[in-house]
Amino acid sequence: QAHLEQSEAEVKNPGASVTVSCKASGYTFTDYYIHWVRQAPGQGLEWMGRIKPNIGGSQSAQKFQGRVTMTRDTSVNTVYFGLHGVTSDDTAVYYCARSDYSVVKSWFDLWGQGTLVVVSS
Amino acid sequence: SYVLTQPPSVSVAPGKTAKITCGGSDIGTKSVHWYQQKAGQAPLLVIYYNNDRPSGIPERFSGSNSGNTATLTISRVEAGDEADFYCQVWDNRSDHWVFGGGTKLTVL
Numbered sequence: 001q002a003h004l005e006q007s008e009a010e011v012k013n014p015g016a017s018v019t020v021s022c023k024a025s026g027y028t029f030t031d032y033y034i035h036w037v038r039q040a041p042g043q044g045l046e047w048m049g050r051i052k053p054n055i056g057g058s059q060s061a062q063k064f065q066g067r068v069t070m071t072r073d074t075s076v077n078t079v080y081f082g083l084h085g086v087t088s089d090d091t092a093v094y095y096c097a098r099s100d101y102s103v104v105k106s107w108f109d110l111w112g113q114g115t116l117v118v119v120s121s
Numbered sequence: 122s123y124v125l126t127q128p129p130s131v132s133v134a135p136g137k138t139a140k141i142t143c144g145g146s147d148i149g150t151k152s153v154h155w156y157q158q159k160a161g162q163a164p165l166l167v168i169y170y171n172n173d174r175p176s177g178i179p180e181r182f183s184g185s186n187s188g189n190t191a192t193l194t195i196s197r198v199e200a201g202d203e204a205d206f207y208c209q210v211w212d213n214r215s216d217h218w219v220f221g222g223g224t225k226l227t228v229l
Contacts, residue, residue: 035218037220044205044207044220044221045156045158045164045209045220045223046220047217047218047219047220050218061217062122062215095163095164099218103211104152105169105170106152106154106209106210106211107152107154107166107169107170107209108154108164108166109169109175111163111165113163
């Protein structure tokens with residue numbers, strides 16, 4: 001059964017960097033995009049970017065360009081999401097989610113459980 | 122960037138029909154997907170490709186998409202349907218995935 005398992009919650013000081021991992025199982029890791037979506041407390045869903053695990057290429061939303069890095073390790077079927085220079089506005093639950101490589105099939109059919117990131121001094 | 126507009130809230134009595142709209146410029150030319158998010162949980166895909174249901178989603182959930190508005194319809198609403206609902210598209214111009222602001226469905 002396909003599953004995405006995310007890393008545990010993080011607490012960071014302002015200005016620091018945070019890394020969240022997303023480990024895939026139960027399907028062929030290199031056949032689907034992994035996206036990152038965040039949700040600030042009491043707010044809606046916000047798409048942040050995606051990575052293509054078969055080649056490692058990534059794209060981030062314009063709002064986050066320069067602050068986000070996404071990498072993958074195909075030996076352990078894991079994607080890593082990094083957010084740099086965090087502020088209190090980055091306090092949120094961060095989700096990884098899967099979609100097909102075809103943009104005709106641009107829906108997210110599998111989600112991780114979410115990772116809470118708290119930025120506080 | 123492409124913008125999707127949803128009403129902040131919709132209320133419906135049990136057994137009635139709820140309609141949640143998602144507005145966007147020429148959204149009828151795009152493929153719209155819908156997610157249900159219950160408190161403290163990750164989102165769950167309930168409608169994809171405008172009106173297809175994933176396995177396990179009740180037939181009470183349906184979708185439509187035309188012109189500048191996509192609609193999620195929930196028939197015979199149950200108390201367990203209470204949740205936040207989000208529409209989502211892929212924007213070909215920016216190559217970005219976009220969510221609507223979300224609608225809180227309250228079952229009276």
